[in-house]
Amino acid sequence: MSKSEASPLATYLAHLKKGELGYQFSPSSNAAVFYPRVIAPGTGAADLQWRVSKGLGTVHATTVVHPREGAPYNVCLVDVDEGFRMMSRIEEIVPADVTIGLRVKFRVHQPPGDEDPYPVFTPVAQAGQ
């Protein structure tokens, strides 16, 4: 294996800075890989390719966190359509209304200052709504 020119996390963040949700795919195991790695889990294959998600997914599990101070907020797991799961939060909806099965769409959240961007999701408008 030759020297890594960019770490998995740096590549992921570079995609986010372009407004993209990057993930990896291992052709030999025919599976999406997330979080990004140097080799594929289970097989050890070094064939990981970077791909860009279409950014659509479904809420797999959700919770409302009640901090000691401040408003309750959502934390959830999203199953992204390309076949990987990630932690995120759903915005533009009250936390208690986030439910398993909710269809959601990715967008980049840019925190203030020099913090790295990270992906969040918003509900996909359903037909009839």
Place this chain on the structure above:
Amino acid sequence: MSGVTRGSVAIVGAAESDLGAVAALMSPMDLMAQGIYRALEDAGLTLKDVDGLFCATTQARTSAMSLVEYLGLPNAYTDSTIVGGSSFEVHVAHAHAALEAGLCSVAVVAYGSTQRTVGRRAASAREYNPYETPYQPFLPASAYAMAANRHMHEYGTTRAQLAEVAVAAREWALLNPVAWEKKPLTIADVLNARPISEPFTVRDICLVTDGGGAIVLTRADRARSLKHTPVYVLGSGQSITHASITSMPVLTHTGAIESGRQAYAAAGVKPADVSVLALYDAFTLNTILFLEDLGFCKKGEGGPFVEGGRIRPGGALAVNTNGGGLSYCHPGMYGLFLLIEAVRQLRGECGQRQIAGADIALVHGNGGVLSAQATTILGAPATV
């Protein structure tokens, strides 16, 4: 664990350190040492007999090194494997192999934590995870909460069924003189408590206490000449399915399915043979998941299974007779206390909470966020 002999080693000593809120400026190593002193006394051995040290704590990066120094045992065989709360069940499996291989002859498994005194955040600092930390999950609670959310969604498990686990633990704790909680608890108390990470309230979540302890193991031949009836290690199993909740393969199915399968096979035991269970109840959901995954009821039926007082004192199944992590003691990594209670039940030392004729105990440890599952099956002499 395959490759070791069923019943070739036994637990010959077991003791807690001070529990609850310990004296000011006690260190995790002070509590380990206190537990070791008491466990050796219980076994009728002294520190001079000890040549194997197995330990874990979140408050020392190199805990075996610290414990060797503290005890002055430079030549001890050491193992400070740390996989969260189930570390101590893993230590028993490792000690089983080490004793059988002759790497040591008297092994101590020890734990100490001053989590209540120094604060939860100081006792176990969270590593930054760039794929999770930005969302501020309240860990570990939010991870287990999402597993509970799936369990309720897929199987119809109710809030009241989760609360029943906390109520049962509390009823057992009221029979344990050293339990932290001293007052009765109702289902309504659990449901109306302060929400933490839905569906959990603070009463669905383990205590934040100080505490520690130790157990002592020897090979079976030596065990038989010591002070107490030996408690034999019949079988062990381990499965680590993930580290972060995002990577848990199926949120409603834990590695206990595999660790239990290994332990039952090694011990030659089935769930119906078990007379007392010690299940790692960091959250109310855990008890339900482990009853399912260890074969005491079908997958998805854990909620109805715990209803009707089945796991309360006097119920059909004796689960967490010490009051559990929910009501007895939880200094952050609870797994050692499961082993201590199982030893006491199999020796018949549990007083008001004793299960008559207890001869096989199933101990199940859990580490991380349903991550590291480890099962230990222990037996009284007649079972070997």
